Amino acid sequence: DGGITQSPKYLFRKEGQNVTLSCEQNLNHDAMYWYRQDPGQGLRLIYYSQIVNDFQKGDIAEGYSVSREKKESFPLTVTSAQKNPTAFYLCASMNTGSGYGYTFGSGTRLTVV
Amino acid sequence: LAKTTQPISMDSYEGQEVNITCSHNNIATNDYITWYQQFPSQGPRFIIQGYKTKVTNEVASLFIPADRKSSTLSLPRVSLSDTAVYYCLVAVTGGGNKLTFGTGTQLKVEL
Numbered sequence: 179d180g181g182i183t184q185s186p187k188y189l190f191r192k193e194g195q196n197v198t199l200s201c202e203q204n205l206n207h208d209a210m211y212w213y214r215q216d217p218g219q220g221l222r223l224i225y226y227s228q229i230v231n232d233f234q235k236g237d238i239a240e241g242y243s244v245s246r247e248k249k250e251s252f253p254l255t256v257t258s259a260q261k262n263p264t265a266f267y268l269c270a271s272m273n274t275g276s277g278y279g280y281t282f283g284s285g286t287r288l289t290v291v
Numbered sequence: 292l293a294k295t296t297q298p299i300s301m302d303s304y305e306g307q308e309v310n311i312t313c314s315h316n317n318i319a320t321n322d323y324i325t326w327y328q329q330f331p332s333q334g335p336r337f338i339i340q341g342y343k344t345k346v347t348n349e350v351a352s353l354f355i356p357a358d359r360k361s362s363t364l365s366l367p368r369v370s371l372s373d374t375a376v377y378y379c380l381v382a383v384t385g386g387g388n389k390l391t392f393g394t395g396t397q398l399k400v401e402l
Contacts (some may be wrong), residue, residue: 183332213392220378221335221392268334279325280380282334 181205184269184283190291191263199254199286201269207281210252211270214238215285218222221268226251256288264290295379295393302399309366311396316360324355324362327378329395332398335378339364366398374400 182203191197201210209228212223223236227246241260246252254272256263269283296314303309306367323342327335339346341362352365364397366373376395 220394221375223392266332270334278325279340280335282336285334287331287332 182269182281182283184267184286186286187284189286189288191267191288193290194258195270196255196257196290199256199267199288201254201283202250203252203271203281204250205271205273205281206249207271207273210246210251211272211280212236212242212252212254213270215268217268224254226265240280250271255260263288270282293378295381297377297379297393299394300397300399302303302306302401304349304401305370309369309373309398309400311364311377311379311398312361313364313393314361315379315381318359318381322382324353324359325380325382326351326353326362326364327380327392329376329378338377369398369400371400373402374398 179234182201185200189197189224211226214222214224222238225233225236225244226240227233230246230249233244233246241257243255244252254271265288267286267288268279272280301311323340325340326338328338329335339348339351339353341355343355343359346353354363356367364377376397378392378395380392
């Protein structure tokens with residue numbers, strides 16, 4: 179079945195560490211996105227990519243980095259510069275020719291310990 | 292950017308019809324309106340999408356007036372399992388494919 183796979187489901191990070199969240203899709207979608215969600219809050223856009231080897235900052239990009247070396251993959255690195263990284267992270271993809279419908283992954287919950 | 296405004300929360304009872312309205316006053320000509328449902332600790336799930344007038348699928352209806360400055364998601368005969376957060380999303384065309392979610396509406400369904 180086609181879909182988006184995020185891993186790991188739960189991730190613990192020590193203060194000062196960088197961690198990378200994986201996002202892989204087999205939907206052949208062009209665009210991919212990373213969102214952050216805090217408890218009781220909506221989704222905030224971190225980064226997005228419309229094509230391979232290109233990506234743009236979203237509304238809250240500081241302290242995060244991404245790469246898009248392959249169409250299927252869009253990993254997110256949470257760096258030590260991100261002061262409040264504890265959150266639920268969601269990856270999504272979209273076929274830009276189909277009316278802007280997202281497909282979301284199941285999310286990664288990151289906790290700083 | 293086409294900013295959306297929704298009620299923060301709504302309460303209902305099983306078997307009732309629920310209507311959630313989203314305002315998007317500066318929607319662009321080519322923008323679509325899409326609604327998503329999110330359960331705790333899960334990714335949002337597509338419910339329905341429309342451009343104008345009325346769209347219906349097996350789970351919901353979407354009503355869009357002629358001026359397209361608002362839209363209403365209608366959930367017929369809700370059940371406890373419809374308790375979730377519902378997001379209205381309006382596509383941003385001028386900024387490429389950067390899509391911004393609103394705050395969502397927390398729907399609580401009780402017996």
